[in-house]
Amino acid sequence: MNNLDESLLANIPPFRKLQLGQIREILDCATPKRFEVGTSVFEEGLDADRFYLLLDGHIRVIRTTPDGEQVTALYISSGQLFGIAAALGRSQYPATALTADECLTLSWPTRLWQDFVTKYDGFATESYKVVGARVDEMNNRIVEMATQQVEQRVACALLRLVNQAGKKVSHGVEIDFPITRQNISEMTGTTLHTVSRLLSAWEKSGIVASERRKIVVTNPHQLVLLSGT
Amino acid sequence: MNNLDESLLANIPPFRKLQLGQIREILDCATPKRFEVGTSVFEEGLDADRFYLLLDGHIRVIRTTPDGEQVTALYISSGQLFGIAAALGRSQYPATALTADECLTLSWPTRLWQDFVTKYDGFATESYKVVGARVDEMNNRIVEMATQQVEQRVACALLRLVNQAGKKVSHGVEIDFPITRQNISEMTGTTLHTVSRLLSAWEKSGIVASERRKIVVTNPHQLVLLSGT
DNA sequence: ATCCCAGTTTGATACAGCGCAAAGAGCGCA
DNA sequence: TGCGCTCTTTGCGCTGTATCAAACTGGGAT
Incomplete structure (x- = not known):
């Protein structure tokens, strides 16, 4: 139980179609956390034991090559889910999430993902749309890098x-x-x-x-x- | 109803954990189709009304740039699902699928996806693993193109x-x-x-x-x- | 007030890979 | 048997970017 306000999630995609009571339930098992600039929320290779929602701030998701170079996979803005690799069957985070400014996140244990999916109608659909949008963006980047x-x-x-x-x-x-x-x-x-x-x-x-x-x-x-x- | 053999699907990821009776049901609503070399299974921008399983052959998934250049997004080998963009909330195919050799496919109307997900336990999980693997591959390609x-x-x-x-x-x-x-x-x-x-x-x-x-x-x-x- | 450091700017040089061009080479087809 | 098409090979010059190098700038810490 925590004292977060339901309206925080009411307009955010995977929760938008839920009732306030359901959002309350979800909030009650969420852990809020603040991150300073330049700190990491999670790191490549670690067990993907939590998934996150960015409430405020901006996050840079990077991958590091064997020889130490960094490549930015994507930027996350507030209102977006991230660290949801487990929803695609990955058990480790495939990338590192660094804060680009001061950030506020909510997070849940990964095992709750399945609960949410079965319990809350539309949660899965809406979440996978997020994945769809990212796949799309990645595709575009590949085309860009290949041709431009x-x-x-x-x-x-x-x-x-x-x-x-x-x-x-x-x-x-x-x-x-x-x-x-x-x-x-x-x-x-x-x-x-x-x-x-x-x-x-x-x-x-x-x-x-x-x-x-x-x-x-x-x-x-x-x-x-x-x-x- | 068709006369395909259940063993076709018995060892393929999203169906592996299903019982033979269930596989039978799935096969009974599948449409088999053969494609000649170099023909297109579906094309970028068209309504994603079916999803596919490649039984035999190889498929090249490409995107075309505004000025006509082609970029290969990925290759599909037999035993893989493809054209499943609808599972990520896309209503049009984001790319074109061309046959690299002679191909044999099964396909289902997109609306059945949701049925399969709810009806057959593990179908969703296994399918999203396929997506996970592809996202991973795409990420690797982005890193490659950026650094190598x-x-x-x-x-x-x-x-x-x-x-x-x-x-x-x-x-x-x-x-x-x-x-x-x-x-x-x-x-x-x-x-x-x-x-x-x-x-x-x-x-x-x-x-x-x-x-x-x-x-x-x-x-x-x-x-x-x-x-x- | 000064130092220091992270970030930025700009110049000079080198070279990987592209664009262009033209000549093979394998294969189906008449 | 020869034609034509698609795919491949190889040469050459050019240029977009990386690389190397060095100076500059603003802001925070002492």
Whole structure:
């Protein structure tokens, strides 16, 4: 039992169609936890014993290659389930989840997944839609990496970030958490140098305005053109 | 009702744990169909109204970019489910399925998926494991494309093909369906020219032996070394 | 006020792999 | 037997990006 408010989940996909009483039940077995910037929620290879819902903040899901390079699999924004590999029959986490800013999560023991699926109508369907959307995004990234060159890929990556973590500001849309050139290079399979050069060029053309750890897209339309989609 | 044999499905993952009577029921609502080489089972963007099981042959799942380039998402070997996007909430096929050789499929109307899931214990779990494996493979490909260079990627692709469609022959392991340089380039995001050069070089080192539309890996170990994993 | 460090910018150089081009080579078909 | 199609091989020049190197900047800690 905890004192979280039902309305927290009422509008979030897998719970949206549930009744308040059911949401109450789910909340009562949830563990809330706050994570500082840059800490890990779970790590690649560990037993996938819990699944998570991100209530606030942004999470970077990364994989590390044998020689230590990092590749960003995806970014999670608030309101999304993550760490649900167990729902696809995996017993270990296939990736590491790092907080990109301060985060608030709810989590449940993995074994409850099956309970939720059988007990709450629509829970499974809605959850697997999340998986579907991610598979789709992964497919798109594969196509991108296979066919487009760096400038287009970086443009696509920026657009994805804007779509899922964009915050309107006076001069355009800002990416709502601290992000470095290095981070972007890890999303696109390039180097931070190349990303820096691209952003500099785009800044000159008035497409973006960036500072240290911060990017504002001032001309999204132009960015779409560059992305070649 | 049809005259297919229950043993067809008895050892295939989502059906493995079912009783023969249940398999019979499933078979009775299945439609078998044979496809010639190079024909399409379903196409990107069409209504995902059926899901499939590949009984025999090999299928190439591709996506086409706006400018007509093809990217191979994955290869399906016999015994695998495919076209199951609907299970993840998609109403259209996200890719096109082309036969790589002569194929035999069973298919069911999509609406039966939900029936199977509720009626047959373990069907859902086993099916989602298939999805899990594919997500995993996609993740690996993203990491590969982001960090490795062409030679390593092609080596990885070949190894994947060998693992899932390898047939032992006298001098090594042969890929069990016709495959062109072009096909491999579409799996790895390169050009057929580069693939051709690599295969020529590998042939000289005694790692592979290839002919027109045919590849035999004679020294898998060396290929693993090249793949850098 | 100063130091330090993480992040950024920019230049110079090298090279992997692409694009283009053209010549084989295997195979079905008439 | 020869034609035509698809697939393969190989050469050559070019260019997009990585790599190496070095300087700059802003902000937090002492």
